[in-house]
Amino acid sequence: NAGVTQTPKFQVLKTGQSMTLQCAQDMNHEYMSWYRQDPGMGLRLIHYSVGAGITDQGEVPNGYNVSRSTTEDFPLRLLSAAPSQTSVYFCASSYGGQISYNSPLHFGNGTRLTVT
Amino acid sequence: LAKTTQPISMDSYEGQEVNITCSHNNIATNDYITWYQQFPSQGPRFIIQGYKTKVTNEVASLFIPADRKSSTLSLPRVSLSDTAVYYCLVGGTGAGSYQLTFGKGTKLSVIP
Numbered sequence: 536n537a538g539v540t541q542t543p544k545f546q547v548l549k550t551g552q553s554m555t556l557q558c559a560q561d562m563n564h565e566y567m568s569w570y571r572q573d574p575g576m577g578l579r580l581i582h583y584s585v586g587a588g589i590t591d592q593g594e595v596p597n598g599y600n601v602s603r604s605t606t607e608d609f610p611l612r613l614l615s616a617a618p619s620q621t622s623v624y625f626c627a628s629s630y631g632g633q634i635s636y637n638s639p640l641h642f643g644n645g646t647r648l649t650v651t
Numbered sequence: 652l653a654k655t656t657q658p659i660s661m662d663s664y665e666g667q668e669v670n671i672t673c674s675h676n677n678i679a680t681n682d683y684i685t686w687y688q689q690f691p692s693q694g695p696r697f698i699i700q701g702y703k704t705k706v707t708n709e710v711a712s713l714f715i716p717a718d719r720k721s722s723t724l725s726l727p728r729v730s731l732s733d734t735a736v737y738y739c740l741v742g743g744t745g746a747g748s749y750q751l752t753f754g755k756g757t758k759l760s761v762i763p
Contacts, residue, residue: 539694568751577738577755578695585749593750625694639685640740640751642694 537561541626541643548616548650556611556646558626564641566629567609571595571622572645578625584609616650623647655739655754662760669726671757673739676720684715684722687738689756695738699724726759734761 542557560567568583570593580593584603598620600612609628613620627640656674663669675684683702687695699706701713701722712725726733736756 566749570753575755578753580750580752583749583751591749594752627694639697639700640687640695642696644694645692 539626539628539641539643541624541646543646544644545647546649548613548648550617550650552616553612553614554616556613556624556626556648558609558611558643559607560609560626560628560641561607562628562630562641563606564628564630565606567603568593568627568640569599569601569609569611570625570627571620572625573622581611581624613648616648618650621648621650654752655741657737657739657754657757659755660758660760662762663729664762665730666728669729669733669759671724671726671737671759672721673724673754674721675739675741678719678741682719682741684713684719685740685742686711686713686722686724687740687753689736689738698737729759729761731761731763733759735759 539560565586569581570578572578579595581595581599582593582601584590587603587606590601590603603609624646626643629640630638685700686698688698689695699708699711699713701715703715706713714723736758738753738756742751
């Protein structure tokens with residue numbers, strides 16, 4: 536049971552380049568989400584999904600796109616990278632669509648992205 | 652969604668009990684309180700969850716007063732390996748509950 540798997544672990548992009556951060560989970564979780572973590576800022580929600588075909592914006596969605604074609608995968612796309620997107624990105628999932636008893640978030644180990 | 656407030660940092664000596672309090676004044680009736688621990692270069696991991704009164708597991712206790720406007724994570728006899736950032740998260744099955752927003756967390760430093 537791998538849990539939540541994020542790839543790549545590290546990535547360096549030039550301004551204006553595009554890329555996709557991959558996230559996959561093998562727990563049949565309906566809820567998946569993306570966070571970014573910057574020094575002193577905690578975790579900020581970018582986008583989330585409550586099931587295949589359903590996505591919505593979090594508190595910092597600008598510059599990022601998501602889609603959810605399968606239950607297992609929830610990729611995060613940067614269409615034109617900017618230095619302000621330098622951050623550590625975490626993917627998380629949980630059973631069901633909400634926080635409920637015994638249904639906490641499971642996190643991946645993150646992707647460290649640098650945009651120069 | 653309930654906003655949370657925690658101390659930015661705390662220091663403790665090894666072997667002491669550590670209590671970290673989280674304020675969540677606008678918690679909703681159906682919200683749960685969940686605490687996570689994050690080590691450097693890792694994703695947060697679940698520690699404990701509760702709704703009211705007291706919950707205890709093998710690593711921590713969670714105290715929630717009757718009004719549920721705050722909660723306290725208690726770590727008994729901390730060791731150096733407990734040095735981490737601790738986050739409380741409040742959410743449930745109400746409207747807006749999918750937007751699971753973390754606060755800035757509490758950085759706990761355990762001193763030998």
